[in-house]
Amino acid sequence: MLCKLSLKNIRRSIRDYSVYFITLVLGIAIFYIFNAINTQASFLVVSTVTADILRLLSEVITGLSVFIAFVLGALIVYASRFLMKRRSREFALYMTLGMRKSSIAGILGMESLIIGLVSLAAGLVLGIILSQIMSTVVAQLFEANMTEFVFTFSREACLKTILYFAVIMAVVVLSDMILVGKSRLIRLMQTGSRAEKVRMKNPVVCVLVFAVGTAILVVAYRMVTQSLSSIFVAPQVILIPIAMGAVATFLIFWSLSGLLLGIISRFKTVYWKGLNSFTFRQLSGRVNTMVISITIICLMLFLTISIMTAAFSMRDSLNKNIRELTPVDIQFDKTLATAETEKLYLDDSMFVGPDGKGKNIPKEQLQKELHQDVLETFSDKGLDLSSFLEEYVSVYIYQTDAFDLSAALGDVRQKLVTDHPSVQIYNNHDIMTVGDYNRIAELYGREPVTLGENEYLILCDYEPMIPFWKEVLEKETVYQIFGHELHPAALDPVYGFVRLSSIHENTGLVIVSDDVVDPAYRAKNLLAANYAAQDEAVRRETEGKIIELTRQVNADCLITTVIGYNTRIDIRDTSVSLGAVVTFLGLYLGFVFLISGAAILALKALSDSIDSKNRYHMLRQIGAEDKEIDRSLLRQQMVLFLMPLVLAGIHTIFGLRFSQLILEQMGTGIQTVSLLITILILLLIYGIYFFITYRSSRKIIKETV
Amino acid sequence: METLLQVKDVEKYYGNKSSLTKALDGISFTVEQGEFTAIMGASGSGKTTLLNCISTIDRVSAGQILLDGKDVTALKGDALTKFRREELGFIFQDFNLLDTLTAYENIALALSIKKTPVSEIAPKVREIAGQLQIEDVLNKYPYQLSGGQKQRVASARALVTEPKLVLADEPTGALDSKSAKMLLERFSDLNVLWNATILMVTHDSFSASYAKRILFIKDGRLFHELVRGGDSRKDFFNKIIDVVTLLGGDLSDAL
Numbered sequence: 001m002l003c004k005l006s007l008k009n010i011r012r013s014i015r016d017y018s019v020y021f022i023t024l025v026l027g028i029a030i031f032y033i034f035n036a037i038n039t040q041a042s043f044l045v046v047s048t049v050t051a052d053i054l055r056l057l058s059e060v061i062t063g064l065s066v067f068i069a070f071v072l073g074a075l076i077v078y079a080s081r082f083l084m085k086r087r088s089r090e091f092a093l094y095m096t097l098g099m100r101k102s103s104i105a106g107i108l109g110m111e112s113l114i115i116g117l118v119s120l121a122a123g124l125v126l127g128i129i130l131s132q133i134m135s136t137v138v139a140q141l142f143e144a145n146m147t148e149f150v151f152t153f154s155r156e157a158c159l160k161t162i163l164y165f166a167v168i169m170a171v172v173v174l175s176d177m178i179l180v181g182k183s184r185l186i187r188l189m190q191t192g193s194r195a196e197k198v199r200m201k202n203p204v205v206c207v208l209v210f211a212v213g214t215a216i217l218v219v220a221y222r223m224v225t226q227s228l229s230s231i232f233v234a235p236q237v238i239l240i241p242i243a244m245g246a247v248a249t250f251l252i253f254w255s256l257s258g259l260l261l262g263i264i265s266r267f268k269t270v271y272w273k274g275l276n277s278f279t280f281r282q283l284s285g286r287v288n289t290m291v292i293s294i295t296i297i298c299l300m301l302f303l304t305i306s307i308m309t310a311a312f313s314m315r316d317s318l319n320k321n322i323r324e325l326t327p328v329d330i331q332f333d334k335t336l337a338t339a340e341t342e343k344l345y346l347d348d349s350m351f352v353g354p355d356g357k358g359k360n361i362p363k364e365q366l367q368k369e370l371h372q373d374v375l376e377t378f379s380d381k382g383l384d385l386s387s388f389l390e391e392y393v394s395v396y397i398y399q400t401d402a403f404d405l406s407a408a409l410g411d412v413r414q415k416l417v418t419d420h421p422s423v424q425i426y427n428n429h430d431i432m433t434v435g436d437y438n439r440i441a442e443l444y445g446r447e448p449v450t451l452g453e454n455e456y457l458i459l460c461d462y463e464p465m466i467p468f469w470k471e472v473l474e475k476e477t478v479y480q481i482f483g484h485e486l487h488p489a490a491l492d493p494v495y496g497f498v499r500l501s502s503i504h505e506n507t508g509l510v511i512v513s514d515d516v517v518d519p520a521y522r523a524k525n526l527l528a529a530n531y532a533a534q535d536e537a538v539r540r541e542t543e544g545k546i547i548e549l550t551r552q553v554n555a556d557c558l559i560t561t562v563i564g565y566n567t568r569i570d571i572r573d574t575s576v577s578l579g580a581v582v583t584f585l586g587l588y589l590g591f592v593f594l595i596s597g598a599a600i601l602a603l604k605a606l607s608d609s610i611d612s613k614n615r616y617h618m619l620r621q622i623g624a625e626d627k628e629i630d631r632s633l634l635r636q637q638m639v640l641f642l643m644p645l646v647l648a649g650i651h652t653i654f655g656l657r658f659s660q661l662i663l664e665q666m667g668t669g670i671q672t673v674s675l676l677i678t679i680l681i682l683l684l685i686y687g688i689y690f691f692i693t694y695r696s697s698r699k700i701i702k703e704t705v
Numbered sequence: 706m707e708t709l710l711q712v713k714d715v716e717k718y719y720g721n722k723s724s725l726t727k728a729l730d731g732i733s734f735t736v737e738q739g740e741f742t743a744i745m746g747a748s749g750s751g752k753t754t755l756l757n758c759i760s761t762i763d764r765v766s767a768g769q770i771l772l773d774g775k776d777v778t779a780l781k782g783d784a785l786t787k788f789r790r791e792e793l794g795f796i797f798q799d800f801n802l803l804d805t806l807t808a809y810e811n812i813a814l815a816l817s818i819k820k821t822p823v824s825e826i827a828p829k830v831r832e833i834a835g836q837l838q839i840e841d842v843l844n845k846y847p848y849q850l851s852g853g854q855k856q857r858v859a860s861a862r863a864l865v866t867e868p869k870l871v872l873a874d875e876p877t878g879a880l881d882s883k884s885a886k887m888l889l890e891r892f893s894d895l896n897v898l899w900n901a902t903i904l905m906v907t908h909d910s911f912s913a914s915y916a917k918r919i920l921f922i923k924d925g926r927l928f929h930e931l932v933r934g935g936d937s938r939k940d941f942f943n944k945i946i947d948v949v950t951l952l953g954g955d956l957s958d959a960l
Contacts, residue, residue: 272817272826281805618801621762622862623790624818625783 006110013087018692019606020079021119023599026685027072028123030595032154032161033131034061034588039154040135041142050142053577060585065164068592073168075596080112080172082603084179086610095185105177112176116169124161128153141315141580201258201288210259213251220244224658238658245651250295252647257287275624275632282615283636286608287643293604294644300597301648301682302655304590308678309652310659311586315579316673321503322575326568327444329539330546331500332527333564334377337370339520340401345370345559366558374527374563381553388542392529393443395436395498397509399428399523403481408510410477412468420464428523431481432459432498433514443528446496449511455489456481457511459496461504469493469508484516498526500566502575543569594682598689601644605637609697616701633697641690709902710736710759710870715768717754717925728754730925731768736870741896741903743916745945747952751925752906753874759904760793760872761785773869790819794863796873800855802847808858809834809843815862833861836898837891853884857891864901873905877912889915910949914942921948928952 010017038058084091094104135152220241261284265271271280287294337345346363369377373394378385386392406413406425416423437459438448449457456479458469470492479486497506531542550563557563619629656675717729728751736742746752757763759770761777770777772792780788795801802811812830821829834840837857847855856876863871873892877885893915895901905916913919915938921929929948933941 268826269823272813272823274817274820275814277810277814277817278803278806281803281810285805615803615805618803619818621795621797621801622815622818623786623793625786625790628818 003110006107006114009087009090009107010111010114013083017083017115018696019599019602019689020076020083021115021122022688022692023079023595024076024115024119025123025126026595027076027592028120028161028165029127029130030588030591031065031068031072031164032124032127032157033134034584035065035157035160036127036131036152036154037061037134037138037584039157040131040138040152050573050577053574053581054142057577057581057584060581061588064585064588065160068588069164069168071592071596073171075599076168077172077175079599079603080176081179082607084108084176085607088183091180091183092185101180105180108176108180109173112169112173116165116172120162120165123165124158127161138580141583142577201255203258203262206255206258206262208255209251210255213248213255216244216251217248220248221654224654225661246295246299249298249647249651250291253287253291253294253298253643256643257284257291260284275619275628278615278619279632279635282612282632283639286605286636286640290604290608290640293600294640297597297601298644298648298651300593301644301686302651304594304597304682305648305652305678306655306659307586307593308590308681309656309675311583311590312673312677313659313675315583318502318575318579322572325497325502325504326500326571327446328500328528328568329531330529330543330565330567332374332525332529332550333499333566334372334374334525334527334562335559336373336396336522336525337367338399338523339518341523342367342370362558369557369559369562373525377557377563378549378553381556383549383553385546385549388532388546389529390532391443392527393439394525394527395432395440396522397498397524397526398431398433398517398521400431400482400521401428403429403431403479403510405429405508408472408479408508409468410472411475412471412477415471416468430509430524431517432509432511433517434511435514437498437511440498440526440528441496443530449494451489451511451513453513454484454486455513456486457489458493459498459509459511460493460506461495461497462507463504465507466493466495479510481510481512482516482518482521484512486512486516498528500528500568500571502571540569543567590678591685594685597644598686601641602689602693605640605693606696606700609633609700613701613703629701630698633701634694637690637694637697641686641693645686707738708735709738709740709773710904711769711771712755712759713769713771715755715758715770716766717751717758717763718766727925729758729765732922732925732927733768734920734927734930736902736904739896739900739902741892741915741917742905743913743919744904744906744922745908745910745913745919745949746922746928747908750922752908752922754925755922756872756874756904756906759870760795761789791866792869794866794868794871796856796860796863796871796876798875798878800847800852800859800879802855802859802862804847807844807846808839808850808854811847811858812843812862812865815866819866821866829865830861833865836864836895837861851884852880853887856880856884856888860888860891864895864899867899869902871901871903873903875907875909876905877907877909882911885909885912910942910945913945914938919945919948921952923952 038054038061041054041057091104094107095101131154132151135150223241223244224238261280264280265277271277346366368380372380373396375385375394404426405423408429409416409425413425417425434449434451434457441448451457458473460466460469473488473491473493476488493508494511497504498509499506531539531546533539533542547565547567550565554563616629616633620626712732712734715729715732716727719726719728730751732751732755744752744755754763758765759772759777761780765778768778777788802808803814806814809830812833813826816826816829830843831840834843837860839854839857839861842850842854842858847858850858856879860873860876863873876892877888880888889912892903892905896903896917903916905912907913917933919931920927921931929951931941931944931948936944
């Protein structure tokens with residue numbers, strides 16, 4: 001009997017459930033899709049680096065899913081409470097008929113079970129379908145080759161989804177039962193018939209609050225876009241403008257309803273046209289009672305746009321950078337001893353034996369090792385590195401205590417210290433000869449540079465440093481290097497690098513004429529090379545061999561980390577995978593925030609329509625046309641949906657400037673395409689919720705009171 | 706005087722073949738321009754059904770209703786809404802004011818729905834508010850008003866558009882006797898001063914005694930008609946009581 005009643009109830013109120021249902025289905029689908037990524041990735045042929053990162057991804061997603069489950073759980077409980085309110089009269093009827101509260105709770109439990117099962121099934125089906133599309137995205141993001149289409153189904157993700165949603169639904173049923181248990185008949189009967197008291201806000205107060213809110217917002221915007229430097233000292237400083245932004249958002253929405261009404265009611269021709277006066281009043285009432293929700297929704301939308309855009313951008317620019325930043329297969333890096341550092345290396349106390357005392361090291365061998373370049377080190381151990389290499393360039397970096405970063409910066413030093421207090425300005429600065437640079441640049445496929453006598457150039461591709469170098473050059477800072485007086489050869493630093501890397505991180509390197517340097521000050525030997533192999537698989541094999549050899553050489557050397565290396569495959573795998581991970585997490589969080597925000601707004605708008613049902617009835621009675629009433633409703637809901645979106649958009653413009661600066665520090669930047677994709681996804685989902693809300697509301701207000 | 710409303714052999718059935726209820730059973734009458742007419746009857750006598758048919762909220766099963774010579778039973782869709790908006794004014798038992806709007810805005814809304822030019826709205830609202838003595842509460846919200854004030858605001862909203870016919874369904878039903886008296890006196894004044902045609906449904910003899918003419922309905926038929934003529938309101942009231950006693954049933958219980 002109860003089951004029958006529950007089924008009939010659901011069928012009858014199916015459209016009330018549409019927002020609830022959509023939210024459940026989308027939530028379940030997203031939960032499944034992201035938890036299934038691990039299974040999908042297991043079908044891809046990936047390197048060990050990528051496999052490691054995939055393990056990391058799956059762990060992070062597992063942890064994140066707990067958080068997401070909490071968010072979705074809270075959302076579903078909220079939505080179900082909304083439905084309870086909607087049906088309070090029905091429950092009152094049951095009670096007056098003498099039905100026990102436990103039976104009513106039973107009906108509710110049964111309904112939740114049915115709805116839960118149906119949406120779980122629908123959500124899983126949708127999730128499984130979408131995750132097939134996702135698997136191509138996964139393959140593309142990890143830049144793996146997907147030779148054939150494989151239908152993937154993750155049993156693990158499926159079970160996990162069922163488990164989590166079973167728990168959520170149990171909480172929903174429990175909360176509904178508590179609500180029924182606490183309900184009073186009289187309260188249930190009266191729902192919707194209580195007259196609303198209109199609290200008009202004092203227009204002067206509104207203007208003041210609006211001004212204060214705007215002022216706080218402007219200050220917060222300035223903080224994130226201008227006084228950034230402090231953020232690099234203490235990252236938690238960013239929380240201050242975010243908190244200010246949240247407070248300002250609240251104040252603006254709080255004052256907006258009164259303010260807009262105050263302004264618009266002065267434009268009599270607009271205000272007194274058709275149903276406009278009703279529409280504006282209704283809207284201002286809505287915004288008044290929904291200030292907190294609208295604020296939350298606005299912030300959620302802001303988070304969605306920022307997270308998604310940042311995630312997409314990071315991936316895009318990482319991948320774009322990789323191609324540019326890894327022009328050769330491998331680049332070795334060997335530390336050498338200069339005339340100044342040699343004695344430090346030869347100091348016995350540097351070497352500690354197993355007994356805690358100085359190791360008795362063969363000084364001659366150490367000295368020899370400290371002056372060999374990469375190839376010599378290999379051949380000294382009887383290994384022929386060059387046989388693996390098709391072409392290579394060996395260059396040196398020179399350093400001296402007499403020329404550190406502070407000397408290289410000259411007068412600009414103080415400005416850099418103020419803006420970036422964490423920079424170590426007393427580190428010896430890298431110097432390279434123009435001959436060396438041009439040889440490595442040729443191998444890298446980059447433009448060679450020319451240098452006159454007694455001139456120098458700066459090589460830099462780390463965006464935040466470029467303006468400082470520019471100033472150094474414009475000020476015609478004179479360098480004293482190895483007894484030569486050098487002048488800048490150009491007004492701009494040369495954009496470039498010498499080491500392989502995943503990001504633009506060359507903070508500055510001084511290029512001087514070949515005759516300036518003293519060979520006794522060679523601090524590093526760089527060997528950039530391409531493998532003597534064409535095929536990707538063979539290259540990976542070659543790389544494995546080379547890395548193994550390098551390990552052997554390092555183990556044989558007295559200073560065990562003497563040779564370092566960066567390889568194209570390694571950097572690419574790491575950053576492609578990292579990019580993919582960031583994208584996934586961004587998408588996951590973004591989607592959930594988006595759905596939460598949109599669902600809360602939709603439910604609020606619907607419950608408002610229910611509360612205002614008799615107002616629309618009155619309008620029809622005094623002769624307003626259905627067409628006009630629909631238009632009034634559409635306008636109200638459009639403003640309601642657009643308001644948080646617009647403010648979130650403004651927040652995002654400034655938020656993204658901040659993200660841009662952060663990403664630049666990481667050597668990447670915001671990509672317009674990613675921003676557009678994000679906005680498109682956002683508008684689509686938000687639009688679906690808006691459409692459903694409008695449709696349902698239109699039906700609700702057509703009901704007789 | 707010219708005839709404004711003509712109700713000709715109107716019938717209204719509810720239900721299906723197996724159980725048919727005749728709410729209106731061949732009712733006919735006319736209302737002249739500028740008349741203040743009351744319709745009385747017990748619960749279930751069909752008076753509200755009659756009002757709903759005249760106001761085009763409900764459709765007749767048979768017969769014709771002519772307003773100013775136009776058959777309103779033949780109207781459909783937008784024409785119906787337009788007719789209701791342009792030619793009729795409604796006053797309800799439970800006021801039906803929009804709680805989000807001030808008294809002024811409630812009245813003005815009726816004009817703006819009619820697409821009245823903005824410049825004409827304020828003077829019209831002021832004038833009718835003066836007639837109904839509600840000028841000092843115009844900027845208040847419905848929840849700040851007493852029942853009598855609310856009903857006068859609702860009446861102002863019905864009258865401000867200068868409809869051909871004002872339909873009032875138990876306008877005093879939710880009011881205390883003092884407020885009811887005040888409202889009905891205003892109706893009488895407006896009827897005289899504005900030459901407004903008012904058709905009021907009530908089961909309260911006191912309220913009905915303010916009208917110039919009373920139609921009594923029983924079981925969906927016209928049962929009796931009283932015209933006040935030169936009678937004082939008190940004499941007219943006594944005549945009404947006599948008819949009501951004769952009618953018997955619920956109506957006498959209600960008194």
